[in-house]
Amino acid sequence: MTYLAKPKFHHPNLPKNALGYTHRDYEGTVSTLCAGCGHDSITASIIQACFELSIEPHRVAKISGIGCSSKTPTYFLGNSHGFNSVHGRMPSVLTGANLANRDLIYLGVSGDGDSASIGLGQFAHCLRRGVNMVYIVENNGVYGLTKGQFSATADRGSKSKRGFINTDNSIDLAATALQLGASFVARSFSGDKQQLVPIITAAIAHQGAAFIDVISPCVAFNNHAGSTKSFDFVREHNEAVNRLDFMASRMPIEVKYEPGTVEVVEQHDGSKLALRKLAADYDVHDRTAALGFLQQHAAKGQIVTGLLYVDEAPEDLHAHLHTVEAPLNTLTEKELCPGEAALEAINASLR
Amino acid sequence: MPTATPISRVNDFVVRFANVNGSGSASANELFARAILRMGVPVSPRNIFPSNIQGLPTWYEVRVSEAGHLGARGGTDLMVAMNPQTFDRDIAGIDPGGYLLYDSTKPLPRSKFRDDITVIGVPLTAICNREYTDPRQRQLFKNIIYIGVLTALLDMDVAAVERLIGEQYQGKDRLIAPNVKALHIGRDYATLNLNCPIGLRVKNSDEVGDRIFIDGNSAAALGAVFGGASVCAWYPITPSSSLADAFTRHCAKLRVDPATKQAKYAIIQAEDELASIGMVIGAGWNGARAFTATSGPGISLMQEFIGLAYFAEIPAVIFNVQRAGPSTGMPTRTQQCDIICCAYASHGDTKHVLLFPEDPTEAFEFGALSFDLADRLQTPIFVMLDLDIGMNHRLSKPLKWEDGRVYDRGKVMTAEELEAGKDFGRYLDVDGDGITYRTYPGTHPTRGSYFTRGTSRDKYARYTEDGGSYVDNMQRLIRKFDTAKDLVPRPLQANAAKPTKYGVIYYGSTAPAMDEAIGLIEARGHAVDRLRLRAFPFHSSVASFVADHDFTFMVEQNRDAQMRSLIVNECGIDPVRLVPILQYDGTPITARFIAKAIGDHLEALKVKPLKVSS
Numbered sequence: 001m002t003y004l005a006k007p008k009f010h011h012p013n014l015p016k017n018a019l020g021y022t023h024r025d026y027e028g029t030v031s032t033l034c035a036g037c038g039h040d041s042i043t044a045s046i047i048q049a050c051f052e053l054s055i056e057p058h059r060v061a062k063i064s065g066i067g068c069s070s071k072t073p074t075y076f077l078g079n080s081h082g083f084n085s086v087h088g089r090m091p092s093v094l095t096g097a098n099l100a101n102r103d104l105i106y107l108g109v110s111g112d113g114d115s116a117s118i119g120l121g122q123f124a125h126c127l128r129r130g131v132n133m134v135y136i137v138e139n140n141g142v143y144g145l146t147k148g149q150f151s152a153t154a155d156r157g158s159k160s161k162r163g164f165i166n167t168d169n170s171i172d173l174a175a176t177a178l179q180l181g182a183s184f185v186a187r188s189f190s191g192d193k194q195q196l197v198p199i200i201t202a203a204i205a206h207q208g209a210a211f212i213d214v215i216s217p218c219v220a221f222n223n224h225a226g227s228t229k230s231f232d233f234v235r236e237h238n239e240a241v242n243r244l245d246f247m248a249s250r251m252p253i254e255v256k257y258e259p260g261t262v263e264v265v266e267q268h269d270g271s272k273l274a275l276r277k278l279a280a281d282y283d284v285h286d287r288t289a290a291l292g293f294l295q296q297h298a299a300k301g302q303i304v305t306g307l308l309y310v311d312e313a314p315e316d317l318h319a320h321l322h323t324v325e326a327p328l329n330t331l332t333e334k335e336l337c338p339g340e341a342a343l344e345a346i347n348a349s350l351r
Numbered sequence: 352m353p354t355a356t357p358i359s360r361v362n363d364f365v366v367r368f369a370n371v372n373g374s375g376s377a378s379a380n381e382l383f384a385r386a387i388l389r390m391g392v393p394v395s396p397r398n399i400f401p402s403n404i405q406g407l408p409t410w411y412e413v414r415v416s417e418a419g420h421l422g423a424r425g426g427t428d429l430m431v432a433m434n435p436q437t438f439d440r441d442i443a444g445i446d447p448g449g450y451l452l453y454d455s456t457k458p459l460p461r462s463k464f465r466d467d468i469t470v471i472g473v474p475l476t477a478i479c480n481r482e483y484t485d486p487r488q489r490q491l492f493k494n495i496i497y498i499g500v501l502t503a504l505l506d507m508d509v510a511a512v513e514r515l516i517g518e519q520y521q522g523k524d525r526l527i528a529p530n531v532k533a534l535h536i537g538r539d540y541a542t543l544n545l546n547c548p549i550g551l552r553v554k555n556s557d558e559v560g561d562r563i564f565i566d567g568n569s570a571a572a573l574g575a576v577f578g579g580a581s582v583c584a585w586y587p588i589t590p591s592s593s594l595a596d597a598f599t600r601h602c603a604k605l606r607v608d609p610a611t612k613q614a615k616y617a618i619i620q621a622e623d624e625l626a627s628i629g630m631v632i633g634a635g636w637n638g639a640r641a642f643t644a645t646s647g648p649g650i651s652l653m654q655e656f657i658g659l660a661y662f663a664e665i666p667a668v669i670f671n672v673q674r675a676g677p678s679t680g681m682p683t684r685t686q687q688c689d690i691i692c693c694a695y696a697s698h699g700d701t702k703h704v705l706l707f708p709e710d711p712t713e714a715f716e717f718g719a720l721s722f723d724l725a726d727r728l729q730t731p732i733f734v735m736l737d738l739d740i741g742m743n744h745r746l747s748k749p750l751k752w753e754d755g756r757v758y759d760r761g762k763v764m765t766a767e768e769l770e771a772g773k774d775f776g777r778y779l780d781v782d783g784d785g786i787t788y789r790t791y792p793g794t795h796p797t798r799g800s801y802f803t804r805g806t807s808r809d810k811y812a813r814y815t816e817d818g819g820s821y822v823d824n825m826q827r828l829i830r831k832f833d834t835a836k837d838l839v840p841r842p843l844q845a846n847a848a849k850p851t852k853y854g855v856i857y858y859g860s861t862a863p864a865m866d867e868a869i870g871l872i873e874a875r876g877h878a879v880d881r882l883r884l885r886a887f888p889f890h891s892s893v894a895s896f897v898a899d900h901d902f903t904f905m906v907e908q909n910r911d912a913q914m915r916s917l918i919v920n921e922c923g924i925d926p927v928r929l930v931p932i933l934q935y936d937g938t939p940i941t942a943r944f945i946a947k948a949i950g951d952h953l954e955a956l957k958v959k960p961l962k963v964s965s
């Protein structure tokens with residue numbers, strides 16, 4: 001098997017977005033993952049989010065590391081440039097790409113092995129720097145391509161398919177992202193597209209470092225009894241703190257909610273997030289409280305999902321570096337080269 | 352009187368300062384070197400420093416050479432011994448007939464000195480204790496006082512030193528008078544109490560010309576500025592950090608939009624070398640000119656990414672300021688020891704383009720050129736500096752740039768070409784030179800996008816594990832490497848005055864010592880032709896140079912004769928034809944070492960010397 005082209009035929013009456021594209025225009029090639037893989041649901045959610053946002057597919061750069069999750073960027077946005085880089089190093093490649101052209105949308109796709117094991121350092125540092133991106137971890141707690149070894153997000157006490165019990169503590173990437181200063185942090189479940197699509201949509205609209213930890217069960221190696229990343233376990237222990245509706249800046253707010261149950265958060269780009277609170281005491285603007293909430297629930301074996309934290313006016317890396325508005329990759333010798341006279345002056349200062 | 356005749360030379364000697372690291376000596380010693388330059392006499396200073404901030408021994412060597420020899424010579428004519436820790440070996444290193452300047456505040460037994468040198472004692476500590484009450488001032492001005500002593504001993508133009516002090520403290524004017532005063536305290540002491548001048552003298556000359564005094568790292572950084580680098584990602588490591596620092600400094604002056612104060616560059620101090628090369632590759636993939644600066648250990652960490660950039664064909668520039676390895680090795684000592692690990696960096700079959708500048712001027716030229724080469728060849732380009740070039744000020748030809756020079760951005764397909772229906776295959780070799788077209792991300796809504804990966808793919812960038820497609824691609828990469836042979840700087844050949852059967856190949860920081868050694872070798876009655884390598888892959892003239900000589904010396908600064916291995920391997924040459932001449936103790940290779948090694952070798956072969964006519 002090398003490459004499967006996906007037929008482009010589709011129903012003539014498929015809904016179109018503001019750009020006249022159907023969701024088929026946001027698809028990629030046929031997935032080569034296992035049937036039923038959680039990652040394919042995330043792919044579908046990304047396609048849906050980009051369709052709903054009416055994004056020009058070619059204005060997205062998809063960057064990934066290595067692993068099952070990192071293969072998925074070929075399965076969506078076929079008209080986007082993609083870069084399947086090195087294991088655990090997606091964040092640095094994405095950071096460099098972002099520096100070169102601040103005008104594209106950067107979608108980083110990674111896995112739990114890629115981000116929490118081999119790539120924990122780069123995961124941490126790109127969030128610290130505030131790179132404007134959507135960083136999605138498709139988190140299944142195991143290495144799929146090498147057949148089921150535990151990753152660093154596997155919970156202590158969970159059982160592998162071969163029957164081993166994990167004795168190492170797990171890394172909670174969402175909690176870590178909160179601590180590192182990510183300006184948008186969410187957790188979701190690949191089996192809950194209704195929750196996931198608006199989260200991805202809101203993350204794309206967010207103009208800062210957005211991190212989404214998506215629990216995505218591995219049907220081949222981590223969907224058995226004793227696993228804490230199986231479909232059944234996640235469904236039973238999912239503690240959603242809120243439900244999100246995303247409204248792009250051009251959409252009017254349609255208030256359909258019971259008064260007092262909805263909080264509207266306006267992001268820097270004008271988009272609005274309508275949050276239906278499920279946990280009454282949860283505040284998406286309080287980073288420290290969010291951390292405490294995650295830890296308390298983790299101790300009870302619960303998986304907290306939803307939008308966990310958002311900073312409506314984040315600063316990104318380009319703001320920190322005071323870079324010019326024009327993408328650096330569009331600058332020519334005219335803007336970049338100081339020229340002969342400047343060099344002569346430098347020579348003179350060195351005599 | 353010493354038992355050896357005191358050395359008597361004008362504008363041709365080596366002064367070595369032995370100091371304690373962190374005592375503020377470096378700036379005083381540099382002042383001394385610059386003062387001689389201002390007198391129109393070429394100097395080449397070398398800072399031999401420890402991996403330490405304070406306390407360990409450090410040396411600063413100033414070679415004065417009206418003849419213009421800028422390499423290390425070897426030996427010391429005047430030792431300024433200011434470090435008790437190294438006193439004995441510093442004295443042992445003085446050439447017979449040489450001079451010692453030391454702090455005579457505490458009397459030392461006669462056994463501490465040598466009979467065959469001129470010993471000059473100045474009670475520096477006593478003078479400082481008398482003149483200054485603040486301990487820090489006592490230390491700092493002691494350095495200036497011994498410079499003052501030297502101006503008298505060497506008959507130097509004291510006004511040149513005073514002017515330099517004025518320039519150095521411009522804006523901090525209150526520091527000028529005390530420094531000038533300290534200078535004269537030393538000078539006056541020497542004039543009154545010592546036999547001035549000694550046999551070594553500096554005389555005004557006119558041999559400096561329009562040359563500039565610059566370190567290789569700064570020059571390479573300027574090359575990056577002029578060459579259009581807009582993204583720099585780096586991780587601190589000796590001896591390369593000053594390259595990124597210089598890029599930062601120059602960009603702040605030259606690359607800020609005067610109206611908006613916004614930066615036309617982005618510099619990231621990454622969390623490690625893996626991240627720095629990853630950022631460079633991300634930026635290069637996305638169409639910006641990007642580089643990193645590092646040294647051997649950093650290159651080791653970057654290996655996996657370098658293989659990705661080679662295979663996925665992404666432009667990147669890596670400045671490798673080499674230091675002595677392996678492992679942490681001698682981090683503040685120079686070597687040319689990363690030739691093999693850069694030429695074949697990463698797993699699998701890889702070959703990379705390397706450039707070997709000889710001095711700061713070429714570090715600038717090759718620095719700028721490397722970005723054109725990276726874009727043209729869509730591959731990592733290594734600019735192979737070393738500590739000797741990178742961290743020492745060197746008298747260099749002025750840096751040159753011609754307005755109107757256009758950056759070569761290589762084969763990039765535009766939105767217009769895609770719109771016009773031009774066939775785009777990311778790995779489709781339409782021109783037969785192994786170089787394929789790329790597109791920048793975001794170019795066209797429906798055409799020209801592709802997926803970049805380190806896995807095998809077909810000509811249209813589609814994933815494949817088909818062996819035929821893989822081999823086809825690997826062969827194309829070799830074709831591309833062949834194309835590079837004619838794009839990189841060619842080797843420079845200089846033949847001996849008379850036809851000879853012997854040649855010598857050298858590269859990088861060995862050049863000035865080699866150029867000088869040739870004169871010494873000729874003085875012994877031998878003749879050798881020279882070839883200075885400036886890049887890998889090797890131009891065809893390298894193989895023919897070896898073929899044209901019975902045997903060729905390979906002069907290198909590493910243990911394993913790495914360039915020799917590369918030539919043997921790449922040019923299919925019988926190893927016996929290449930005789931290694933190696934110095935790798937961490938100090939810069941010297942003319943005396945090269946001349947002796949080659950001269951002895953030729954004489955051992957009973958080569959009949961050519962008649963020397965005088």
